[in-house]
Structures are given as structure tokens and as C-alpha cells.
Amino acid sequence: MSSDAFAEPVVVPDQRTSKATLNDLRNTRQRRRLGDTDWYDIAYRVYLFGLIGLALVVWVSDAVDGAIGDGIDSADLLTRGPSIIGLLVVAAFALGVRSGADGGPVSIEVADIRHVLLAPISRRSVMLRPVAQRLRAAAFALGLGGAVLGQLIATEVEGSRTAWAAACGAFGAIVGVTFVATAVIAHTLRVPRWLATILAALALAWQGAVAWGIWNDETTGLARIAPGNLAGRLALWGISQRPIDVIAIVIAVAMTAAALFLGGQLRLEALARRGELVSQLRFAATVQDLRTVVQLRRQLRSEMLRTRPWGQRHTPTRPAPAVMMNGRATSTAASTSASSDWSPSASVIWRRDSRSLRRLPAARLFRIALLAAIGGVGAALTISASPLFGLLLLGALFFAGLESLEPLSQEIDRPDLSDGIPIERGWIYAHHLVASAILLVFVGLLGAAVAVLVDPDIGAIAFAVAIPMVWAGAMGPVVVTVLDAPTAPSPTTLLGTPRDAETSLVPPEFAGFSTALRTLLPVLISAIGTVPVFVARFADDAASVGRSLIALVLFTTIVVLWVRRRDPWGIKLRNFFEEGRAASA
Amino acid sequence: MSNSRSNRPQSERTRARTSAGSPSSAGKKSGAAAASPAAKSGPTARAKASAGPPPAIETVELAKRYGDAPALWPLDLRIGAGERISLIGHNGSGKTTLMRMLVGMLEPSEGTATIAGHPIGSIEARAAVSYLADQPVFYDDLTVWEHLEYIARLHGTDDWEQQAVDLVDMVGLMDRVDDLPTTFSRGLKQKAALTMAFVRPFDVMLIDEPFVGLDRLGKEALLELLTLAHGDGATLVVATHELSSVKESSRLIALSSGEVTYDGDPADADLAALTEGVRQDRD
Numbered sequence: 001m002s003s004d005a006f007a008e009p010v011v012v013p014d015q016r017t018s019k020a021t022l023n024d025l026r027n028t029r030q031r032r033r034l035g036d037t038d039w040y041d042i043a044y045r046v047y048l049f050g051l052i053g054l055a056l057v058v059w060v061s062d063a064v065d066g067a068i069g070d071g072i073d074s075a076d077l078l079t080r081g082p083s084i085i086g087l088l089v090v091a092a093f094a095l096g097v098r099s100g101a102d103g104g105p106v107s108i109e110v111a112d113i114r115h116v117l118l119a120p121i122s123r124r125s126v127m128l129r130p131v132a133q134r135l136r137a138a139a140f141a142l143g144l145g146g147a148v149l150g151q152l153i154a155t156e157v158e159g160s161r162t163a164w165a166a167a168c169g170a171f172g173a174i175v176g177v178t179f180v181a182t183a184v185i186a187h188t189l190r191v192p193r194w195l196a197t198i199l200a201a202l203a204l205a206w207q208g209a210v211a212w213g214i215w216n217d218e219t220t221g222l223a224r225i226a227p228g229n230l231a232g233r234l235a236l237w238g239i240s241q242r243p244i245d246v247i248a249i250v251i252a253v254a255m256t257a258a259a260l261f262l263g264g265q266l267r268l269e270a271l272a273r274r275g276e277l278v279s280q281l282r283f284a285a286t287v288q289d290l291r292t293v294v295q296l297r298r299q300l301r302s303e304m305l306r307t308r309p310w311g312q313r314h315t316p317t318r319p320a321p322a323v324m325m326n327g328r329a330t331s332t333a334a335s336t337s338a339s340s341d342w343s344p345s346a347s348v349i350w351r352r353d354s355r356s357l358r359r360l361p362a363a364r365l366f367r368i369a370l371l372a373a374i375g376g377v378g379a380a381l382t383i384s385a386s387p388l389f390g391l392l393l394l395g396a397l398f399f400a401g402l403e404s405l406e407p408l409s410q411e412i413d414r415p416d417l418s419d420g421i422p423i424e425r426g427w428i429y430a431h432h433l434v435a436s437a438i439l440l441v442f443v444g445l446l447g448a449a450v451a452v453l454v455d456p457d458i459g460a461i462a463f464a465v466a467i468p469m470v471w472a473g474a475m476g477p478v479v480v481t482v483l484d485a486p487t488a489p490s491p492t493t494l495l496g497t498p499r500d501a502e503t504s505l506v507p508p509e510f511a512g513f514s515t516a517l518r519t520l521l522p523v524l525i526s527a528i529g530t531v532p533v534f535v536a537r538f539a540d541d542a543a544s545v546g547r548s549l550i551a552l553v554l555f556t557t558i559v560v561l562w563v564r565r566r567d568p569w570g571i572k573l574r575n576f577f578e579e580g581r582a583a584s585a
Numbered sequence: 586m587s588n589s590r591s592n593r594p595q596s597e598r599t600r601a602r603t604s605a606g607s608p609s610s611a612g613k614k615s616g617a618a619a620a621s622p623a624a625k626s627g628p629t630a631r632a633k634a635s636a637g638p639p640p641a642i643e644t645v646e647l648a649k650r651y652g653d654a655p656a657l658w659p660l661d662l663r664i665g666a667g668e669r670i671s672l673i674g675h676n677g678s679g680k681t682t683l684m685r686m687l688v689g690m691l692e693p694s695e696g697t698a699t700i701a702g703h704p705i706g707s708i709e710a711r712a713a714v715s716y717l718a719d720q721p722v723f724y725d726d727l728t729v730w731e732h733l734e735y736i737a738r739l740h741g742t743d744d745w746e747q748q749a750v751d752l753v754d755m756v757g758l759m760d761r762v763d764d765l766p767t768t769f770s771r772g773l774k775q776k777a778a779l780t781m782a783f784v785r786p787f788d789v790m791l792i793d794e795p796f797v798g799l800d801r802l803g804k805e806a807l808l809e810l811l812t813l814a815h816g817d818g819a820t821l822v823v824a825t826h827e828l829s830s831v832k833e834s835s836r837l838i839a840l841s842s843g844e845v846t847y848d849g850d851p852a853d854a855d856l857a858a859l860t861e862g863v864r865q866d867r868d
Contacts, residue, residue: 010701010709010788013741021738032726111724115732115781118688119739120712268690268706 018121025116026129061152074158074239083211085171085235086228089248090207092179093227094200100186101196102301103270105179106134106263107278113271124264131184131263135256138176146172146235154238164238171235174252178231181255188265203227274300290519291480294402295409301363305406309358346431353407353435364403371400372443375470376450379462382530383537384455390530396447397473398526404439405477408432412485429482430564437471444470461542465532465549472552473529475559476522482563528555639702641666641789641820642687646696649682649843656682657843659696664822664836666701666788669815671831671851672824673860674840680824681719683840684791687822688716701788712740715787719794719824721778723766729753729777730762733784740785752780756806771798779803783810789820796827808833828856 099105108117108130116126150168154161186196210226213219231248281296360368378392411418411432418425444466451462532548539545562569642664649657657679664670672680685691687698689706703709723732730749737745753762756776761769766777775798782790795807808830815821823834831837831851839847839859847859 010703010713012708012712013739017741018739021735025735025739028731029724029726036726109724110722113690114718114722115724115736116739118690118711118716119736120708120741121739122708267692269692272690 012120015122015125018119019125022116022121022126057148057152061155077157078233078236078239080214081236082229082232083207083214083224083226084232086226086230086232087204087207087211088171088175089178089228089231090203090226092175093182094204096179096182097186097191097196097199098193099179099301100183101191101193103187103267103274104300105183106130106266106271107274108271109279110272110275113268113275117268117271122264123266124261127263127266128260131180131260131266134184135177135180135259138180139173140176142176143169143173146170146175150238157239159238167237168235170237170249171231174231174234174248177252177256181252181259184259184266185255185262187267187270188262190267273302290522291402291409291477291484294399298364303361303363305356305359306361307359309355310360311358346434349428349431350434353432356407356410357404357435357439360406368400368403368439368443369446371396371403372446373450375400375443376447376462377454379447379469379530379533380451380454380458382533383458387534387537390534393530393533394473394523394527397470397529398476398523400443400470401440401474401477401526402480404436404443404474405481407435408478408481412481415486424567425485426564426567429485429566430560433478433560433563436474440470440474441467458536461536461545465536465545468549468552468556469529469532471529471556473526475529475556476524476526478559478563479525480522482566525559528552638666639699640664641668642698642700642822644687644696644698647683647686647693647698648695649679649686649691650694655843657686657840660845662838662845664820666820667815667818668820668836669811669834670820670822670836670838671834672822672838672840673826673828673831673856674846675860677842678840679843680840681793682843684716684793684822684824688714688791690716712786713788715782715785715790717778717782717790717792717795719797721766721774723774723777725765725767727765728763729758729766729780732766732777732781736781737784742784742786745784749780749784752783752810755810756780757802772800772803775799776803776806779807779810783814787819790814790822792821792823794824794826796825796830826860828860831856 096105106127108127112126117123147165147169149172150164150166151161153168154164157164191199207226207228210219210224210229214224230245231252233242234245234248237245277296277300281293281300375393375396378389378394378396381389382393408429411428418428421428445463447470448462448466451458451466529552532545532552535544535548640663642662644660644662646659646661647657648655648659660683672683674680682691686693687700687705689711698705700710701713703713727735730753733749733753734745737749742748750759753759756779758773758776758780761773766774769777775795779795782792792811796804799807811821811823812833821834823830825831831854834851837847837849837851837854837859838845839854841859847854
């Protein structure tokens with residue numbers, strides 16, 4: 001071993017030169033990106049986004065018109081509102097601290113990590129721009145959303161439109177900044193995940209308890225203090241302004257400064273992992289692949305399936321390896337050969353799927369339970385308060401379904417494995433739904449229990465409709481998942497036109513809307529699952545609800561049948577069209 | 586190769602430290618060497634100078650775990666300046682984990698490590714160490730030449746062009762220098778990454794599986810570059826499965842399941858056994 005050692009200290013390049021080089025690199029790349037940009041495509045996207053956004057705002061505006069204004073007293077709103085609205089800021093803090101513990105929220109290119117962050121240049125100066133961009137994007141997006149919401153609120157509550165838009169816009173920006181800055185600070189302070197969970201839970205519990213107490217007029221004095229109140233009160237500046245609320249802005253600015261200052265201490269390990277996943281996530285989002293987006297977000301959170309399934313105490317005993325003779329196992333050859341009367345066994349799929357679901361990590365099970373609770377709240381409020389809460393129910397049904405379909409997702413994402421099994425794919429796919437359906441039974445029962453807690457008048461109806469609802473609601477995710485399965489490639493469409501010619505001749509408006517429809521279709525299918533709740537709200541008789549339940553069961557059966565028979569039906573349909581073309585020719 | 590040799594990618598620091606008679610020691614003075622006098626007179630440098638010169642790489646109880654699974658058990662290692670180390674071991678033995686920790690891409694679960702006396706990941710350590718990873722990574726929108734320019738300049742090298750030309754010529758990429766490396770095959774990517782690792786000044790080079798995907802020309806070029814760098818006093822650590830290249834090294838370290846199973850003269854080692862994880866005591 002050499003005893004040679006460094007006689008001279010390491011020389012670090014001049015930082016001003018390095019920063020100038022970095023700026024040069026970024027400017028060159030930005031110029032190139034702008035040069036490669038398809039401005040027509042961007043303009044079309046802006047046009048489409050604007051059109052859909054405007055339609056959505058008009059629809060929501062029409063829906064809320066008069067729905068909340070009559071019963072709201074401004075003084076009451078100023079008393080009870082801040083602690084409830086403040087829940088949003090505290091939720092942003094909770095999500096931020098959890099995201100930070102998981103390595104979020106900033107991501108940069110892997111090449112930047114390898115070539116720039118490993119170079120002798122101040123990491124703070126390198127990370128300043130990505131962190132600032134993330135803060136700016138979050139503040140802008142939520143600020144814009146807040147301003148639009150403020151405009152809508154101004155039609156129902158006293159105060160000028162400008163004041164409401166500004167106040168809600170500022171509040172939205174604070175929520176965005178709180179999330180990103182908290183995540184960056186938690187990440188750089190190396191907050192462990194368990195501590196992040198505790199901090200998030202404590203903050204939410206504190207704010208929630210105060211909001212609950214104020215809502216029920218049970219809280220007075222210092223007990224009314226909660227972390228999100230000042231920001232919540234700021235959102236109500238459309239009614240009246242209170243100087244002390246500016247402290248919320250000061251805190252947000254201080255957090256922004258801290259995040260920018262600490263940005264250079266973000267861990268490379270987490271940045272590298274996020275860098276790889278976020279590029280895939282952006283691509284999936286670009287092609288409106290909702291399922292992949294959800295899957296990649298799980299990976300971003302480092303959410304791994306458990307090695308040992310829940311409830312399994314011991315490692316299963318296995319036979320000893322067979323003795324190898326001349327490269328062949330001596331004892332297993334005969335026993336592993338397939339017998340002639342072999343047929344597929346549903347129990348094999350069931351065993352595989354039950355283990356898959358029992359491997360779901362605690363965080364995911366908690367998320368499924370949370371979605372069930374949100375669905376329950378949404379259903380109860382849809383019946384008793386406003387049909388707008390149906391959106392909450394729909395979101396919960398869709399995402400609970402998506403979270404529960406792990407076995408089917410695993411199968412579809414590995415088509416080579418499925419194709420290696422001498423069984424019809426549809427049979428395998430359909431049988432994968434059994435375990436998920438059983439998990440969804442628990443989701444439905446939990447949702448029903450929460451719905452009854454929120455509105456005891458619902459009573460037995462909740463438990464009667466819950467399970468068919470969650471099954472039907474999961475059909476959207478089932479369709480989007482099964483559509484990801486590969487199909488036999490064909491150069492022509494059903495009508496016989498070449499696929500390339502078809503895609504190139506489609507006008508952009510149609511292509512854009514067909515893309516949007518492809519994204520929305522699974523959500524629309526899941527929306528069928530909410531029908532009994534709306535029937536209960538508007539028809540309010542048990543017979544109608546019963547009929548809607550029968551319709552749901554029929555609908556679910558049809559979708560499951562489609563999963564089972566998709567391939568043969570597709571072949572039959574194609575043959576039918578080809579025979580038709582041949583006959584007409 | 587004489588042209589490449591006279592313009593070979595070595596830091597001024599390395600040249601100054603090594604034999605005065607070396608042809609490369611008369612080479613051009615890089616911008617990096619002239620810069621940052623503050624670094625030379627900083628408190629860290631003074632403290633280290635009073636305690637004696639540090640080794641190129643030193644780890645103290647350095648360990649890495651992924652959850653409950655240990656990837657590298659606590660490791661004490663001291664690698665002197667100018668050593669040429671071969672790091673071998675089976676898949677999953679901890680070679681890449683060790684390298685990534687030394688370069689600052691992975692955080693140790695326990696322990697500490699220094700490069701040239703500076704904590705891993707510090708700006709001085711980053712200035713001292715060049716890392717050629719097993720998976721080359723490039724910008725989608727920069728050519729090979731643009732990569733070389735920016736990497737050299739980020740490391741404070743102004744007179745990089747001739748050096749880059751020699752490197753590119755040496756690995757046979759001259760015709761592709763204005764192409765995007767992300768469109769390259771695995772072997773060409775590896776060659777492009779090679780040029781980028783050598784175009785910047787360095788005292789310590791960590792190389793992970795450098796021969797993967799390389800053709801004969803590429804392997805020869807890499808071995809020559811390594812020999813030249815070592816001749817100029819750079820410390821080299823090469824993680825490899827190519828046992829034939831081990832004989833070039835002055836010291837062999839074998840890892841198995843995150844533990845050192847051999848540390849000594851390559852000539853005394855049973856390489857086949859070591860790559861299968863068999864522990865071998867040093868003579």
C-alpha cells in the first residue's frame with residue numbers, strides 16, 4: 001500500500017467563472033428549446049385549455065349561483081371562516097413536510113446532477129433557479145385558482161370582486177408557497193418520515209379541533225388560536241381587512257427565503273431518484289395517462305410493496321433444492337410436467353392476488369381508507385347539502401378503485417408474463433378482479449359508516465347502496481387499466497383505412513377533444529357509480545334507489561364481461577367489418 | 586499517441602505533484618490551477634497542512650443501508666495518492682454503492698469519508714474527484730462537443746479544446762462529435778462519457794465498470810488513458826468484472842455482500858474465488 005499523500009491542497013475553480021459558465025449552459029439550452037418549440041401546438045393547447053377552463057368556470061358559477069349566498073352572514077363568515085379556510089394552509093404544510101421527508105418536491109435533470117451538481121460549483125447557486133421555479137409555479141397556479149374562486153365568491157358574499165380576487169389569490173399563493181417551502185426545508189433538515197407524519201398529524205389535528213370548536217361555538221379565548229387562522233382570515237379580506245393578517249404573508253415570505261437559502265442542501269440521492277421518475281411522470285401527464293401518473297407518484301413517494309404480506313408471521317417452508325445431475329434436476333422433472341387434463345384454477349389467481357393486496361404498504365391502505373371516508377362525506381353531503389359534493393364522491397370512487405386494482409395492474413404492466421401462460425388473457429384479467437372486489441367491499445362499508453356519521457338520516461340506504469357503488473365506481477379504473485393491455489397490431493382501423501392516414505388526416509380540434517375524451521372516459525364510467533346517491537337526493541324513494549342499484553349491478557356485470565371477452569369480441573368485430581367490406585366490394 | 590500524451594487530461598495539481606521529468610509536467614497550465622487562492626489559504630487547508638498531508642481517499646466506518654438491508658458494512662479504508670486500485674466483487678457486492686458514496690451521490694448511513702482530506706460532497710472534494718459512472722448520462726439537447734466544453738469550463742479549464750480533440754480522437758469519436766450522445770449506442774455512449782471524465786482536471790478518478798460495451802479500440806484507449814493518468818500521479822479506483830485488467834493495478838480490493846474480503850497485492854489473489862465472494866486472507 002502506498003503511503004503517498006496529497007502534498008498540496010485541492011484547488012477550487014473561481015466561483016464567478018463557474019457561475020458564468022452555468023448561466024451560459026442554461027441560456028444555450030433555453031435558446032435551443034425555444035427554437036425547437038412548436039408554437040402552433042402551444043397556441044392550440046392554450047386555446048383548448050382556455051376554452052375548457054372558461055366552460056368549467058361558467059358551469060361552476062352557474063351551479064353556485066344562489067346556492068350558498070342566502071344563508072351566509074358576513075359576520076358569521078368572519079368568525080367561523082378563518083379556522084376552516086386555514087385548514088387548507090395546514091394541509092399544505094402537512095403535505096409539504098411529508099413530501100420533504102420523501103425527497104420532494106424539487107426535481108432536476110439527472111444530467112444536471114451528474115455534470116453540474118458534482119462539479120466544484122456552489123450548489124446553492126445551482127439550485128436557486130429550480131427551487132425558485134417550483135415556488136413560483138406553485139404560487140402562480142394556486143394564486144390563479146384562488147383568484148378565480150374569489151370572483152365566484154364575490155357574487156354571493158358582500159365585498160368587491162377585485163378585493164375578493166386579490167384576497168383569495170394571495171391566499172392561494174400562500175398555500176402553494178407553504179407546500180413547496182415546507183417540503184424543501186423538511187428535506188434539507190433531514191426530517192425523518194415518522195417525524196414528518198407526526199408533525200403533519202399534529203398540525204392537522206390542532207387546526208381541525210379549533211375549527212370544530214369554533215363551528216360549534218364551544219371554543220373561546222386562547223383556545224381559538226390555530227396555525228392556519230391568520231392565512232384563513234386573509235382569504236376573507238374581500239369583506240374586511242385586518243392588519244395583523246399580514247403576518248401570514250410575512251411568514252410565507254420568510255419560508256420562501258429559507259427554502260431558497262437551503263436549496264443547495266437538497267440531497268443528491270433524492271434528486272437523482274426524482275429526476276428519473278419526474279421525466280417519466282411528465283411524459284405520462286403529457287399523454288393524459290392518469291394511471292401511469294398515479295403509479296409514478298407512488299414511486300416518487302418511495303412507496304414500496306411490503307416484502308412480507310400483512311398477517312404472515314413466518315417465512316413459508318419450502319422443499320430443499322433438488323440435486324443437480326449433469327445440469328438437470330433429478331427429482332422435479334416428472335412432477336412439473338403439465339398433465340393432459342390440466343385446466344386453469346381460479347384459486348391460483350386468488351392466492352397470488354390476496355398476497356398482492358396484503359403487501360400494500362400501510363400508507364396506501366391509509367389512503368384507501370381516507371378515500372372511503374371522503375366518499376362517505378361526499379355522498380352524505382350530496383344528498384343533504386348540494387349536488388356539487390358529487391364531485392368529491394366521484395373522485396373518491398375513481399381513485400379508491402385505482403388504488404385497489406394492484407393485481408390487475410401488475411398483470412397488465414407485464415404482458416410478456418401473461419402471454420407466457422397458456423390461458424386466455426381475458427380469463428386471467430377477469431379473475432384478478434375478485435380480490436380487488438373484496439377489498440372494495442370494506443371500502444364501501446367504511447364509506448357508508450362515515451356517511452351515516454355525517455348525516456344520520458341516511459341510515460340504511462348508505463349501507464344498501466355502498467358496495468354496488470364502489471364496484472361500479474371502480475369500473476372506470478378497470479377500463480383504463482385493461483385498455484393498457486396490448487392488442488394484436490393491425491395496420492388498418494375497423495373501417496379499413498390505414499392507421500397512419502387516419503391520424504394524419506384528423507383535424508386538430510377533433511384530435512384534441514378525442515384525447516380529452518380518452519382521459520375523461522374512465523372518469524365518466526366511474527360517474528355511473530354515483531347514480532344511486534343522486535337518485536336518493538332527487539327522487540327520494542326507496543323503489544327508485546333500488547332500481548338504480550339493479551342498473552348498477554347490470555352495468556358492472558357488462559364491464560366485467562367485456563374484460564373477460566374483450567379479445568374474442570375484438571376479433572369478431574374486426575371479422576364482421578372485413579366481411580362487410582368484402583361483400584360490398 | 587504522443588500528441589495525446591503531451592496534451593493529456595491531467596490537472597495542474599497532479600502534474601505539479603508528480604515527477605518533474607514527466608513529459609506532461611511541461612504541459613499547459615490550466616485555469617483551474619491559477620484560480621481560487623482562497624481555497625489554498627482557507628482554514629481547512631491550513632488545519633490539514635499542520636496535521637500532515639491527507640490520503641487520497643479515507644473512509645471511517647463508512648456504511649450504507651437501504652431500509653434494513655445493508656449494502657455496505659462499516660468500512661475503514663485508506664488509499665494513498667497515486668495508487669491504482671482495482672475493485673472487484675460479484676453483482677450486489679457494494680462496489681457501486683461505495684463509489685457513489687465517495688463521489689457524494691449517495692449519503693452514508695453511518696461513518697465518514699474524505700477525498701484529499703475534504704469531506705465527500707464538499708466543493709473541494711468535487712474539484713478533486715472525477716467519476717465515470719456505469720450508466721452514462723447526458724443532456725438531450727447538447728452535442729458531445731458541447732458537453733465537453735461545459736464540463737471542462739465548469740471545472741475551471743479554459744484551454745480545453747485541444748485536450749478535447751485529443752480525447753475524442755483517441756476513442757474514435759471524431760466523426761460523431763457534433764451529434765447528440767443520447768442517440769448513441771451503449772458503446773458510443775460509454776466512449777463519450779470517457780472523454781467527459783478525462784477532459785476536466787482531477788486528482789482522484791473513480792470508474793465504475795468502464796469496459797462495459799466498449800470495443801477493442803475503446804478498451805485500449807481507456808487503458809492508455811488510465812496508464813497516463815496514473816503515471817502523472819492521479820489516484821485511480823476502477824470497479825470492474827474484467828479480471829484481465831486487474832494486473833495493471835497496484836492494489837486489489839475485493840468486496841462481497843458489502844464487506845471487504847481481500848485487500849492487497851493483485852498477484853497474490855485468487856481472482857476467480859474473490860469474484861464469487863470467497864474470503865481470502867492477505868499474506
